[in-house]
Amino acid sequence: KQEVTQIPAALSVPEGENLVLNCSFTDSAIYNLQWFRQDPGKGLTSLLLIQSSQREQTSGRLNASLDKSSGRSTLYIAASQPGDSATYLCAVSDNSGYALNFGKGTSLLVTP
Amino acid sequence: GAGVSQTPSNKVTEKGKYVELRCDPISGHTALYWYRQSLGQGPEFLIYFQGTGAADDSGLPNDRFFAVRPEGSVSTLKIQRTERGDSAVYLCASSSPGENYGYTFGSGTRLTVV
Numbered sequence: 001k002q003e004v005t006q007i008p009a010a011l012s013v014p015e016g017e018n019l020v021l022n023c024s025f026t027d028s029a030i031y032n033l034q035w036f037r038q039d040p041g042k043g044l045t046s047l048l049l050i051q052s053s054q055r056e057q058t059s060g061r062l063n064a065s066l067d068k069s070s071g072r073s074t075l076y077i078a079a080s081q082p083g084d085s086a087t088y089l090c091a092v093s094d095n096s097g098y099a100l101n102f103g104k105g106t107s108l109l110v111t112p
Numbered sequence: 113g114a115g116v117s118q119t120p121s122n123k124v125t126e127k128g129k130y131v132e133l134r135c136d137p138i139s140g141h142t143a144l145y146w147y148r149q150s151l152g153q154g155p156e157f158l159i160y161f162q163g164t165g166a167a168d169d170s171g172l173p174n175d176r177f178f179a180v181r182p183e184g185s186v187s188t189l190k191i192q193r194t195e196r197g198d199s200a201v202y203l204c205a206s207s208s209p210g211e212n213y214g215y216t217f218g219s220g221t222r223l224t225v226v
Contacts, residue, residue, distance in 0.1 A: 004154070034214065034215065036217075041222075042219055042220075043116075043118075043203060043217040043218050043219040043220050044155070044203070044205075044215075044217040045217070046214055046215060046216065046217075049214045089154055089155075091154070091155075096168075098143060098145070098160050098167075098168070098207075099145070099157045099160060099168060099171070100145075100147075100155070100157065100215065101157070102154030102155050102156070103154050104152065104153055104154050105154055
């Protein structure tokens with residue numbers, strides 16, 4: 001069974017810092033990997049999707065990398081802002097491409 | 113519609129009662145998913161529909177849980193004889209193969225069984 005682990009569980013940084021969130025998974029036979037953002041009491045917002053054949057994706061201040069062979073992904077957030085405060089979830093799908101296995105998330109707080 | 117719509121946003125029910133949770137996916141998305149999220153945890157897969165049929169219901173915890181999607185659009189998750197352990201946020205998502213199966217989630221239904 002695919003296990004997804006996210007480190008750290010919580011992170012607090014001052015505004016303006018660059019930061020890295022980590023995600024690891026036990027089974028490298030994945031279809032894709034997605035990073036989501038979840039605000040308190042809200043649903044999930046998709047940030048980046050990386051296909052298994054890709055190494056990274058970028059959107060604005062966000063960059064996600066994927067090393068499938070080692071079972072790792074990182075989400076890099078540049079020049080963090082208080083509005084980035086949220087829980088960030090990593091999820092991988094198996095080769096069928098549908099069901100996602102989620103980590104427990106990293107709770108990020110960016111202080112002014 | 114513009115996004116995935118879930119109703120109600122909050123539901124409080126008594127132990128033993130029956131509840132229905134509704135999901136209205138993005139128009140044209142053939143795939144629809146239900147997940148359940150407990151406090152402090154990531155979402156857990158419940159069931160996946162491709163069109164009208166349940167392609168994978170392996171995540172449903174027991175036979176008190178059932179979901180339908182009769183016309184290949186709106187889906188209803190049904191929970192019989194609710195238990196306090198069923199309390200969670202139930203999330204619905206939809207996707208399209210043309211988008212590499214990228215998910216769009218609804219805001220969820222927070223179910224509280226008292």
